[in-house]
Amino acid sequence: MSKLEGIVSLCKRRGFIFQGSEVYGGMAGxxxxxxxxxxxxxxxxxxxxxxxxxxxxxxxxxxxxxLMNPRTWVASGHTETFSDPLxxxxxxxxxxxxxxxxxxxxxxxxxxxxxxxNCPSCGKKNWSEIREFNMMFRTKVGAVDDEKATAYxxxxxxxxxxxxxxNVVDAIYPTVPFGLAQQxxxxxxxxxxxxxxxxxxxxxxxxxxxxxxxxxWEDEFEKLLTDCRKFxxxxxxxxxxxxxxxxxxxxxxxxxxxxxxxxNFDFPFGMDELMGLxxxxxxxxxxxxxxxxxxxxxxxxxxxxxxxxHVIEPSFGVxxxxxAVLTAFYDEEKGVLRLPEKLAPYKFCVSPLLKNKPDLVVxxxxxxxxxxEKYTYVAWDDSGNIGKRYKKQDEIGTPKCVVxxxxxxxxxxxxxxxxxxxxxxxxxxxNL
Ligand code: ATP
Numbered sequence: 203m204s205k206l207e208g209i210v211s212l213c214k215r216r217g218f219i220f221q222g223s224e225v226y227g228g229m230a231g232x233x234x235x236x237x238x239x240x241x242x243x244x245x246x247x248x249x250x251x252x253x254x255x256x257x258x259x260x261x262x263x264x265x266x267x268x269l270m271n272p273r274t275w276v277a278s279g280h281t282e283t284f285s286d287p288l289x290x291x292x293x294x295x296x297x298x299x300x301x302x303x304x305x306x307x308x309x310x311x312x313x314x315x316x317x318x319x320n321c322p323s324c325g326k327k328n329w330s331e332i333r334e335f336n337m338m339f340r341t342k343v344g345a346v347d348d349e350k351a352t353a354y355x356x357x358x359x360x361x362x363x364x365x366x367x368x369n370v371v372d373a374i375y376p377t378v379p380f381g382l383a384q385q386x387x388x389x390x391x392x393x394x395x396x397x398x399x400x401x402x403x404x405x406x407x408x409x410x411x412x413x414x415x416x417x418x419w420e421d422e423f424e425k426l427l428t429d430c431r432k433f434x435x436x437x438x439x440x441x442x443x444x445x446x447x448x449x450x451x452x453x454x455x456x457x458x459x460x461x462x463x464x465x466n467f468d469f470p471f472g473m474d475e476l477m478g479l480x481x482x483x484x485x486x487x488x489x490x491x492x493x494x495x496x497x498x499x500x501x502x503x504x505x506x507x508x509x510x511x512h513v514i515e516p517s518f519g520v521x522x523x524x525x526a527v528l529t530a531f532y533d534e535e536k537g538v539l540r541l542p543e544k545l546a547p548y549k550f551c552v553s554p555l556l557k558n559k560p561d562l563v564v565x566x567x568x569x570x571x572x573x574x575e576k577y578t579y580v581a582w583d584d585s586g587n588i589g590k591r592y593k594k595q596d597e598i599g600t601p602k603c604v605v606x607x608x609x610x611x612x613x614x615x616x617x618x619x620x621x622x623x624x625x626x627x628x629x630x631x632x633n634l
Pocket of ligand 1: 358390392399400401402403404405406407475476477478517518519520521522
């Protein structure tokens with residue numbers, strides 16, 4: 203079993219992540235988080251919010267609507283250019299992203315570039331023309347089903363921030379540099395969703411648009427890059443050697459970006475993008491000015507100088523972070539998820555040594571309720587034998603198991619077993 207298969211199987215078996223709509227045969231590119239997965243995911247999202255928003259004065263949060271006026275996507279260029287090159291194998295009729303058929307293809311390959319590549323599905327070489335496929339999901343808003351009713355599920359959270367820039371400046375007037383942060387769903391009709399939760403059609407993003415004075419962008423970029431590293435290494439705890447920063451070359455950057463750093467991670471299927479940091483100049487605010495006719499100028503409180511801020515964007519994908527965490531901390535040999543305590547779905551598991559001894563069960567429940575009040579995420583487990591319980595808690599990443607036995611009834615101590623060392627120590631209940 204490959205490492206990825208091991209992770210997928212663990213996620214399903216223990217209630218972290220299920221295929222979306224599995225009971226009906228699934229829905230490609232969608233995933234559902236189960237009882238443990240939802241805690242892991244929220245732990246990651248909460249750490250992010252705490253790190254970027256709650257602990258800083260210069261970044262504020264927003265939560266914009268997923269459905270936005272379609273002019274948003276005209277202004278941002280998504281209607282015109284948010285597309286991937288689509289190609290069909292004329293033999294087996296499978297469709298693929300042309301730029302992903304082999305390594306080192308340009309972002310928009312020509313038919314000549316791919317002519318000699320074998321179809322990954324049937325092995326033949328008989329390709330259709332390449333056409334651009336817009337990845338936005340369309341819907342109709344309101345009861346009238348005409349062109350004017352067309353709207354889109356947002357393909358990124360960023361535009362919900364840009365469109366609120368003026369509202370926030372008018373309402374709160376933060377001092378530049380300042381950032382606006384948002385977490386939320388984004389939808390992309392990916393041609394080939396793949397690699398478990400890595401490339402999805404519905405995913406969750408965490409993005410910041412950081413508004414700066416144009417001439418300061420280089421310094422601010424460096425500071426944000428340092429903060430991204432701090433978040434990934436110190437907050438999430440990802441191992442440094444699994445992270446690789448890549449200065450994106452000019453020809454691969456968006457045309458408006460003067461600097462982009464992709465932060466790549468060693469996923470089980472190879473190195474790929476975990477998150478990105480991009481300098482977007484005044485591209486987005488200028489687009490909004492043009493489309494809305496409203497000024498996006500900012501007036502410096504001290505000097506009275508006016509300017510349209512430039513923007514630096516740290517952009518994270520939640521599912522990719524979840525997958526990076528699972529990859530980094532899953533010890534496949536021992537079947538243990540060595541999650542840092544702050545990420546673990548449960549901090550403790552409490553259980554009576556024997557399920558059929560009422561005295562033990564009552565005492566254990568008492569301790570469970572007390573710990574749960576304090577730490578919220580505490581598991582109760584009285585199934586199977588103690589060995590099986592340890593194995594299960596190891597698999598879901600619970601750092602400590604607390605066991606109540608006959609000695610507990612005599613001297614108010616319990617056994618605490620450590621996930622990583624398997625060491626057991628006696629601890630007084632009052633010191634838990
Ligand atoms: P890729 O090149 O992998 O398609 P991207 O460069 O298009 O990604 P961005 O548009 O910069 O990605 O999106 C920002 C972040 O959102 C990515 O770094 C990633 O973490 C996440 N993300 C984007 N698309 C998806 C997706 N289809 N599934 C899961 N996460 C995604």
